[in-house]
Structures are given as structure tokens and as C-alpha cells.
Amino acid sequence: MSTEAPQEAVTLAQFLDSIAAPSATPGGGSVSALAGSLAAALVEMVINLTVGKKGFEGKEPELQKIREEAHSCREALTATIVQDSLAYQTVMNAFLLPRKTEDEKSKRKEEIQQALKKAADPPLFTTVTSLKVMKLCQEAVEKGNPRTISDAAVGALLADAAMGGGIFNVLINLSALEDQHFAERMKKELRRLEAEGATMKNIILARIQEKINCR
């Protein structure tokens, strides 16, 4: 896939082929963003199969709020599929800069470090936004049509994978970074997000297990 191609024009089969292809992008960062998008779409599905159904009268305003938030997360995460690839290409371009003179070496090193810092942004965004999606999955489980419980469950699993994938992709950039202060601050933030996501995932899955066993 050309990362400049509009997302709409890429078919599922082409996207899978472009992941498998022998090029560094799109890779795990883009797939993580897509996983978050799929989770958000599942939240929208749950709400769409709840609004207007018997037993959910008068719940429209809060259900619509969940759906709107999920839709906005989905759009942002879908855009991140390409942004992640572009950010990583900037890193690769920096590595290709000339390094014959001392000046060139110093400029190249600086460009690489700058690019690495920027390349951490898309996977960090994927992590933060997928945590939001996880919270929306919890709302979908609590407030949605019980018939859609397995869809909300898959949403939570995908949001979790998206968060984990985002975290690995930030960490891999940090491991090559010289600014230890920046790296440590970022790692602390990642640990916080990871812990919050894990707690929420466990709450959601326990609730779903409970509901499935009660059917």
C-alpha cells in the first residue's frame, strides 16, 4: 500500500498484502491502530443494535453519546493507520542522510533523534485512544443489548491488543533514543496507561463471563 493512498481506496486484501510485504511500513504500528478502529466499530454496532429496541426506551441520549464517542475514536484511529507509517518513514529517511563529514554526522544524528521522538506520537495516540475505546466497551457491555455481548467482548479484546501494540511500538522507538529524561517520562506514562487498561479489561471480561453464564 502506498501510505499516501486514501484509506478508502485500500481493500482488505490489499491491506493484508501490504502488511505481509517486505517493507517496514505498514507494520505493527498501523495494525495496532486498525485493531483499535475495529474495536470502536464494534462499540458502534452494539449501540446500533440497542437503540430503538424493546426495553431500551428513553435511553437514546446516553446511547447516542457512546456511539458518537466511539465513531470519533474510530475515525481518529483509522487516520493513525497511515500516520504511523509516515512517521516511521521519517525515521528511515533520517538514517539515509549523508554522514561523510563531522557536520553531516552530527546533523544526521540529530535528525534521527528528532524523528524517533516524533515516531512515538502515533503509537502513543493509538494507546491513549484505545484505552478510551476500552472504556466505551465497558459502557456497551453494561448498557447495550445483551444479544450483542460477544461483540462487546471482542471489542474489549481488540482494544487491549491495540493498547499493547501501541505500547510496544513506543518502547521500540524509545530504546534507540538518547534523551533518557524523555524516555523515562514516556515509560512512566505507558506503565500508567497499561495498568489502567489491564484493570478495565479484567472488569469487562469478568462481567461478560458472568452474563454469558447467566444466559
Added chain:
Amino acid sequence: MSTEAPQEAVTLAQFLDSIAAPSATPGGGSVSALAGSLAAALVEMVINLTVGKKGFEGKEPELQKIREEAHSCREALTATIVQDSLAYQTVMNAFLLPRKTEDEKSKRKEEIQQALKKAADPPLFTTVTSLKVMKLCQEAVEKGNPRTISDAAVGALLADAAMGGGIFNVLINLSALEDQHFAERMKKELRRLEAEGATMKNIILARIQEKINCR
């Protein structure tokens, strides 16, 4: 998305829209199969970025074997995206059968039970095949180019989500099934697969953490 449409013709954006739409298919079962497909594509990517690289001379035969297996899992899981939807539609159609006379009621009940059993096949296939993909992720982590470690990591996370999603989708079908003998046998098999997947995921992620920290 029309579930009869060839997979190749469905764009990423259309697929996401079809998940979000107020229809029961495609839903969590199809998304789980796609998650497994994405994981398999990431294994192929890792191998494609390893074969022919310095330090991997003479490893072609074993690397190509991993890639071929990953490709075959990807194709099978991609086909399951549609098969899952079709199997669930058969369940929904059975629920729509007439139920005025005793004969009709009895026939409808039998059709529903048959359809529920068959609808467990695609998510069970997703679970079993995603466990294979998880094993391929482990091989990719051990034998692949260290530069692709975060791609293999995302592969393992997605394979895990695909397995979990498959399991939830089988369970939801079993919960409406009257054949308790069948349901118990299936649940036992799911627990075995789940335990094997969880052990393998933990081994892979611990190995990746170790490798990232050593960079």
C-alpha cells in the same frame, strides 16, 4: 458489506462501516478472524524482512517454511471472515421459521439447534488457527530479524485477541444449545486451547521484553 461480496472488493473503510452498522453480521466473529489474519500477515512481514539479510545466510529453508505456513493461515482466516457471518445468518434464518403448528414448532427448534452447532465451527476454526499463528509468532521472534521484533509482538497480541474472540463466539452459541454433551465437550476443548494460547503468549511477550531491553 454484503457477505456474498468477494473479500477483495471490500475496502477497509467499507469493512469498518459494515461492522458498525445496525446488523448482526459482520460482527465480533468476523473481526476475530480478521485479527488472526492480520497476525499471520505480520509473521509473513517479519520473515520477508529477514530472508536474504546479513546474518541470516543459510536460513532460507526454515524461514520459508514459516512464511508459507503463515500465508496459508492468513488465507484460511480471511475466508473465515465471511464464513462466520454466513453461519450466523443461518441461525437467524432458523429463528424466522414458522411456528404456528406443533410440527412447525418442533421443526423450527431442531433447525435452530442444528444451526447453532454449525455456527460454532467458524469461531472454533478461528481459535485453532490463531493458536497456530501464535506459534508462528514465537518462531518469528526467535528466528527473525531483531529489527522487526515489535511487529512480531503485535502479531502475538492480535493472535491472542483472535483466539479470545473466537472462544467468546463459540461460548455464546453453546449457551443457547440444548445438547449439553456437545456443549461440555466443546467447552473442554476451548479451555485446553485457551490455556495453551495463554502460556505461549506469555513466553513470547517475556522474550520480546527481554530483547527490547537489550537493545
